[in-house]
Each structure stands twice: as structure tokens, then as C-alpha cells.
Amino acid sequence: MAPNAAAGADTFPKLLVRNAQIFGARPAMRHKDLGIWQTWTWAEVLDIVRGYAVGLHRLGLKRGETIAIVGANRPRLYWSVMAAQMLGAIPVPVYADAVADELAYVLAHADVRFAAVEDQEQVDKIQSVLQRVPKLQLMLYDEKRGLRDYDHSRLHSMDDVIEEGRKALASDPTVRTWLDGEIAAGKGSDPSIILYTSGTTGASKGVLLTGERSIKAASDTVAFDKLTEHDVSLAYLPLAWVGDHYLNYAQGLVSGFCTACPESSDTAMADLREIGPSFYFAPPRTLEVLLTRVTIRMEDAGFLKRKMFHYFIGVARKYGERILNGQHVPLGGRLLYWLGDLLVYGPLKNVLGLSRVRVAYTAGEAIGPDLFAFYRSIGLNLKQLYGQTEAFLYLTAQPDGEIYSDTVGRTFPNVDIRIAENGEVLFKSPGMFTGYFRDDAKTAEVMTPDGYVKTGDAGYFDEKTGHLKIIDRAKDVGRLNDGTLFPPKYIENKLKFYPNIREAVAYGDKRDFVAVMLNIDLTAVGSWAERNNVVYASYQELAGHPLVYDMLEKHVAEVNHALAQDKMTAGAQIKRFLILHKELDPDDGEITRTLKVRRGFIEDRYAPLIKALYDGSKEADISTQVTFEDGRKGVINARVKIRDMKTEPVAAAVGKAA
Amino acid sequence: MRAPGGPEVAVGDVLLAVENVSLSFGGVKAVSDVSFDIRKGEIRAIIGPNGAGKTSMLNVINGFYHPQQGRITFKGEARTRMRPHEAASGGIARTFQNVALFRGMTALDNIMAGRTLKMHSNFFWQMLRYGPAMREEVEHRRHVEEIIDFLKIQEIRRVPVGRLPYGLQKRVELGRALAMEPELLLLDEPMAGMNLEEKEDMSRFVLDANDYYGTTIALIEHDMGVVMDLSDRVVVLDHGVKIADGTPAEVKGDQAVIDAYLGVAH
Numbered sequence: 001m002a003p004n005a006a007a008g009a010d011t012f013p014k015l016l017v018r019n020a021q022i023f024g025a026r027p028a029m030r031h032k033d034l035g036i037w038q039t040w041t042w043a044e045v046l047d048i049v050r051g052y053a054v055g056l057h058r059l060g061l062k063r064g065e066t067i068a069i070v071g072a073n074r075p076r077l078y079w080s081v082m083a084a085q086m087l088g089a090i091p092v093p094v095y096a097d098a099v100a101d102e103l104a105y106v107l108a109h110a111d112v113r114f115a116a117v118e119d120q121e122q123v124d125k126i127q128s129v130l131q132r133v134p135k136l137q138l139m140l141y142d143e144k145r146g147l148r149d150y151d152h153s154r155l156h157s158m159d160d161v162i163e164e165g166r167k168a169l170a171s172d173p174t175v176r177t178w179l180d181g182e183i184a185a186g187k188g189s190d191p192s193i194i195l196y197t198s199g200t201t202g203a204s205k206g207v208l209l210t211g212e213r214s215i216k217a218a219s220d221t222v223a224f225d226k227l228t229e230h231d232v233s234l235a236y237l238p239l240a241w242v243g244d245h246y247l248n249y250a251q252g253l254v255s256g257f258c259t260a261c262p263e264s265s266d267t268a269m270a271d272l273r274e275i276g277p278s279f280y281f282a283p284p285r286t287l288e289v290l291l292t293r294v295t296i297r298m299e300d301a302g303f304l305k306r307k308m309f310h311y312f313i314g315v316a317r318k319y320g321e322r323i324l325n326g327q328h329v330p331l332g333g334r335l336l337y338w339l340g341d342l343l344v345y346g347p348l349k350n351v352l353g354l355s356r357v358r359v360a361y362t363a364g365e366a367i368g369p370d371l372f373a374f375y376r377s378i379g380l381n382l383k384q385l386y387g388q389t390e391a392f393l394y395l396t397a398q399p400d401g402e403i404y405s406d407t408v409g410r411t412f413p414n415v416d417i418r419i420a421e422n423g424e425v426l427f428k429s430p431g432m433f434t435g436y437f438r439d440d441a442k443t444a445e446v447m448t449p450d451g452y453v454k455t456g457d458a459g460y461f462d463e464k465t466g467h468l469k470i471i472d473r474a475k476d477v478g479r480l481n482d483g484t485l486f487p488p489k490y491i492e493n494k495l496k497f498y499p500n501i502r503e504a505v506a507y508g509d510k511r512d513f514v515a516v517m518l519n520i521d522l523t524a525v526g527s528w529a530e531r532n533n534v535v536y537a538s539y540q541e542l543a544g545h546p547l548v549y550d551m552l553e554k555h556v557a558e559v560n561h562a563l564a565q566d567k568m569t570a571g572a573q574i575k576r577f578l579i580l581h582k583e584l585d586p587d588d589g590e591i592t593r594t595l596k597v598r599r600g601f602i603e604d605r606y607a608p609l610i611k612a613l614y615d616g617s618k619e620a621d622i623s624t625q626v627t628f629e630d631g632r633k634g635v636i637n638a639r640v641k642i643r644d645m646k647t648e649p650v651a652a653a654v655g656k657a658a
Numbered sequence: 659m660r661a662p663g664g665p666e667v668a669v670g671d672v673l674l675a676v677e678n679v680s681l682s683f684g685g686v687k688a689v690s691d692v693s694f695d696i697r698k699g700e701i702r703a704i705i706g707p708n709g710a711g712k713t714s715m716l717n718v719i720n721g722f723y724h725p726q727q728g729r730i731t732f733k734g735e736a737r738t739r740m741r742p743h744e745a746a747s748g749g750i751a752r753t754f755q756n757v758a759l760f761r762g763m764t765a766l767d768n769i770m771a772g773r774t775l776k777m778h779s780n781f782f783w784q785m786l787r788y789g790p791a792m793r794e795e796v797e798h799r800r801h802v803e804e805i806i807d808f809l810k811i812q813e814i815r816r817v818p819v820g821r822l823p824y825g826l827q828k829r830v831e832l833g834r835a836l837a838m839e840p841e842l843l844l845l846d847e848p849m850a851g852m853n854l855e856e857k858e859d860m861s862r863f864v865l866d867a868n869d870y871y872g873t874t875i876a877l878i879e880h881d882m883g884v885v886m887d888l889s890d891r892v893v894v895l896d897h898g899v900k901i902a903d904g905t906p907a908e909v910k911g912d913q914a915v916i917d918a919y920l921g922v923a924h
Binding site (some may be wrong): 033034035036144145148149263264266270519 | 661800803804806807808811812813815816862866869872
């Protein structure tokens, strides 16, 4: 059934009511609890959410007020969002792994009086910053373990609140009519949710979205990817991230598909395999981690399996993408690919939980072409999209059959994109935000006079394909002192495709040459060390090991070789590199919660290392403060070595273009 | 480390009393004339320097060793010799200093093994895995899943324990002991060989088990910080002799204890 019957419903609660009517007996949500998948149908979800809404109203939550949602992807937290919206209150999801300081900032800025949280850990965290959130009056919790002895005057179990509301609904018809009235009173132009952006630069901003626009945006993508109530997705990405709110919450309500919540964040991989979603989204980082794990396991596999794997991955690289794109492939190639699918790709996809995926997207940052090609070659219909919280996600997406690793796709239906003179991408979209919460100055900053929103990304439309290409953050693309173009992300992504390199930070803007700082991947390098009898006691020791340096030097040389192939990038080859003694960590503010590198912040923090990279020293001392997850601080001291690299001349334009 | 604002665990009647127990191996006196009691609902620590007789004491309590003298009263029933299986069916569970799990079995199966004593259907039905045996297994599995949830080890449910890191093996062992729904849980150095974070996790689980399941816990531990934070009362042994008994604060200030730990000039 075409689920575009979102027509008429301009808020999510109204959609929920509709879903309970037309998909009543279909699963809306699943959650693995005590090892068993529990299922709730749309009718059951509506029943629970109605009870919850009445319970919240009795506790004093009013229309227009904000309520924080803190925790992992769990049904009751999604229902908290729905119940709040049913009352016309505005949910404010917060990243579950945010340290107390970040949490306090968002809670205070959003002016919350209520907070719906997952468990004792979050309750403790909020209690530790209570003085900074004076307005907070009441917390609701999902998991009651460890909370029995807490003061319950300001603490309620979600189950109790829901139960009380359901009783009231069952016994008192006036409550029912009142609630129906509340749902009907919700306007599409009311704020529906506030999503705090992870903030690649500076403090996070609260993006205000309305129900009407959110639903319009989600209806477009649901139609684009032909999502129906028969689809299934696994909600494993942070609840507070626009991706989850869009892909699972909004699309789920619009199309009626089933959202499955993993048992815990550590079991997401296994749960993925059990659920076998048909709609899948993964940021490049997750895909990278998956591939790294597969690679490592293959290294440890027996000789025969290893040979078979490498042989058929070779076959897949040759024919896989062409088969997926419906291009011409010789019969022999098709047969080999078929065999490979039987022996390698099929089982591999099964292990990764991707066997049933019909539509898969990746976005968030540029994906390495090799990484992208790998997944497509084994038959996963992975596509790229480009979007923003401010746009309520989609701006461009790749239609089936038009897939390129270096583009982010065509302008989405009903979206209007313009490229500013400085190369910045501007847009108008159906899901567009109405402003930053309590920050008119910032709102004015990103809006153009004629109503477009600035993305902050530099890009251009590719002439051949008509697809948008994003080069980098507009303000990050720089030039070396000799005028050579320096695209840091481009270089970093090339480095990060090596499983041994977890993170790379490139410098070069207004400098004489390009230098990079690398993070090793502890899983990959650790496994390599084990196989090669390299002894180490700590991350720091492993990162500084001469043999590890040798190995990474080879990777950097290969990247230089690749850079030298293109006239545009040949000047941006890496001259020097070092391996950082600690992993870049969102708790230290070095990368964002969505794992984007904060280049400027790192530059300040590791100033002595940067200086050493450019003054020719062979090593440098560094002392950095680190924050542990519980907020305590410590200091790490290290002496970091620096390696020089040879650069290659620009590849002469001899021979044919490949 | 108590939950903020939480009341102290209600400590009730004497659950187990050790009276004038002496144990020797040949000429070596491991424990001599030791008396103390463990009350319902408390966390009781047994501490002492190396070779003080702590593990021997624990082995006496769960019937692995039989003391030459003295008696043990458990739940009001006095006996001179207790056998391990009697102790187990009577409600005493334990973990070991060196993890003693079935290494080739999964975490789930190991914890399930802790339910053995609670299984009542006969061998025939169990072999068929049908009818009453199936219903019983489902019931036990539910209980085990609650423990898995309690200890937050969902992700290792299906992993053979031999492949798990040490800290997690310890957690599985605690899970197996808890699966017995013991009245008295004996923990032999639950934090040995753990790093700070693992110790904090384990401490939380011990406190939660005490709070949530109401299990009385007797533990041997070397980490003084852990002992002082966790336990309600502490008994100190040295060379098989009890030298102090009281709250952590009392014991900490006791001269005999300080001498035993730091040594004293002879």
C-alpha cells in the first residue's frame, strides 16, 4: 500500500492515531528484553502513549513546555517523545553519552522542567548538575534498577506514570474526550522537537522543527525509497541525532514501518543480524568499523578461507558494482559473481545482518571510495545522501542506479539548492527548521535575505552527472603558502581507509606543506602486534612503536602516490607525519559526538606537536589533560616522534587514462 | 558507595555463626579457635594478610573442609560437619579466587548451571526436553536472563567463557552464584586482578546484589578501599587467629590490625 496517506495529519500524534487505525495489528516497535524480542503493535503503542500523555499531564507537563529525553534507543524513550508531543510539549533529546557538563548546558538552555531518562546512570548524572538546572523539577526513569532507595518525591517510574494514565482513561470518559481534544489542538506549525546539533564548532545549538514540515520531508523520502509498513529498521544510532529522529521516528510514523531497539548498545551487531532490517543507515565510521572487523577476522582465518575470501572479493570489485548498477557484465563474470555470492558475499552479509537490506544509506561525512565500493560490490544497495539537522535531513540523495562514490546525489524532490558565489551550498527544503531555539542572532547568521539556509559546506554540481559534490566544510578548504589547493578532509579520508588508521588530522592551510597527525586503530594494530610478536603495555606504547611507525609510513607513502596522480592534489602530498599518543575522544572535545574531527580545537590542544611538525624537529613533548567518562580529569605526558616523507612528482600525463 | 539518600541495608538476625572453629592440616594450624557471625542482609568482609586463613575459613563455611573443633550454625541449625552439596542446597553459593567456570561453555550455559539444584523434573523428561522439563527450563532461563540483564552481560551471552577477559569471567561467575538464589553468598577475592574500572563495576554489582536480591554476602578481599566501602562489618584474621571484629572504621584503627598488616618490631 502506498503509505502516502500522511495527508491530513500534520503532527506526529495525529499520525500515530492514523497508524493505529490503518496498521493497527502491524508491529510498530520491537525491543529485545531478557533475551527475547518483545513486540508492540501500532494499536498498542497508541494505547500506551495515550496513557503516558495523561500521566504526564497529571504530573504537570503543559503545552509549549520542554521535556528532556536522555538515554539509548529504547521504546519508552520514543514513547516519551510521542506522549510529550501529544500534549503539545516539546521533547529535547540529549545524547546519552554526553558528559555531565554538556548535559547541564542543554538542559539549562532548553529550560526543561521535566526529564525522561533511561536509568540510574542518567539520573545520577543529572542530579550531579542540578544546581545548574534550577528549573528541573521532575525525572521519569525507564530502568528501575538501583533507584529503589532514591528520594521519589521528584522521581517517577515511566511504567507507573503510564499505568496511572491508562487507568484514568479507562475509568473516566471525560479524560478520553479531553485527550482527543489535546491531540486535535496540536497544530502543524507548533514546534515538534528541538534537536541540539553536535556542534563541530562551539556550543551546540537547538534546532527547532515543526510537525508539519517534518512530516512533509519524511513523506518525500518515504515515497522516494518506497518504504512501507512492511519495512523494518534497527534504531541503534543516538536518539538525539537528527538521523535517528528522521530515519526511524519520522519515517516510521509516516510509513508505518517497524522500529527495532537493540538490547544494549554493545549487542547492536548481534541484534542487527537477528532483526535483519530492510532499511539501514550507517555513518561511514560504522561501515569502516565493520569492514575492519571483517578484515581482521579474515586475517585470522584458515589458509583456504582466506584465499577464497580474497579471490572472490577481487571478483566482486571487478563485477559487483556493475551488476548492481545494471550495466553490461560478461557471462563468465556473472557466473563467478554468482558463485562468490553463494560462498562469500551471501554469508558475509548474513553475518553483518545485511541480508535483507533493500535500501541502505550512508552520510555524515565523506566516505572513502574504496570503502563505499566494497559494500556495493558485495551487493548491498548502499547510497549516499547529504543533509543537515537544519533541513531535517535530506537535501540530496542518490537514486537507484545512479551511484558514484564521490557525489552525494541529486537534489531531492521539493528541495531547492543554490551554490553561493564563494562555493557554499545554500538550500530551501520542506523540512527546513524555523530557527535556533533562543538564539535569533545565530538564526539570522545562517539565513540569507531571500530565505535560503547556509550549510557551511563547499560544493558544486558535477556537470556530467548533475549530482552535488561536497568538497569540505567551506571554511576548512585552504591553500598552502604556494597557493596549492589544500582539502584536508580529502587527504584524511584517504588515510582513514587503511584499517590501521582510525583517525587522521591534516594541516596545511597557510603553511608550507601538508603534515598529518594519525590515530592508530587499537583493534587492527593490536591484532597485528599480536601476530607479529610486538609487545606493548598500553595504547601509548603501541602508538609510539617504531614498527608501527614503519607500517603507517607505508600507508602515507601510498596516499602520497594516490595524491600525485591528480594535478589538483599533487601539491598537497604529506611531507611529515606523527602518531598521536592518545585516541581522539569526544569526552575531551577533540571530536564531536557524531565523531567529526574538530581540527581547530586539536590545533590548539596539541600546539607543541604542530609546531614540531613544521620546525623540523624529530620529536616533541606533549602533556594533555584528559577527561574520563565520570568527569574526572587526568594528565597524559608523552614524547612523540615525527617522520619525514618523500613526495612523488606529479604523475606525468603519459599513457591512456584508465 | 551506598546509593545517595538510601537507608542502610536492614541487618537482621544471625544467619550463620562460627563458634570456636579450629582447622589444621597435619601440624599446620590454618584456623585456630575462631568465632564470628554473619547476620542476615549484611555484607561481611573477612580480611587478613597472606596465609591468614581466610580462604580456609570460607572453605569451612561451605563445607569443603571439616574443622577438627568447633561448630557452625547455619539458619539456626548447628552442625560440626557440613558437606558442600548440603551447603549448596541449604542456600550457600560461592565464587572462587581463581575463576572456576566451565571454560568451553557459554556464559549463558555457565549461569544456567547455577540453576541445577532448582531443577526438579526427572532425567527422562529432561532428556526429551519436552513437557514439564521444557516448562521448567523456560522458567529457569527467565531467571537467568534477569541475572544477565542485572550484570549487563547481554553481549557475551553466547560467548564461550574461555574467550572472555578475566574481569568478565569474574562477572559470569558471580552470575552463576546468584543464579542459585543463595541466602548466603561467599565471594573469594571478587576483585583480584582487576583494574580500577572493573573494580568499581564489580563493587556496584555486589552492592546491588545485596540491595536488590537481599543476599547476605561474605567476602574476602585484599583491596582495603573496596573492603571499607562495601562492608558493614569486618573480621580480621592473622595466622589463623581472629585479631579484630567490627565496623570498617573500628577495624581500621585497631592496633593489632595495623601491626598485622605493617609488621611490628620483635
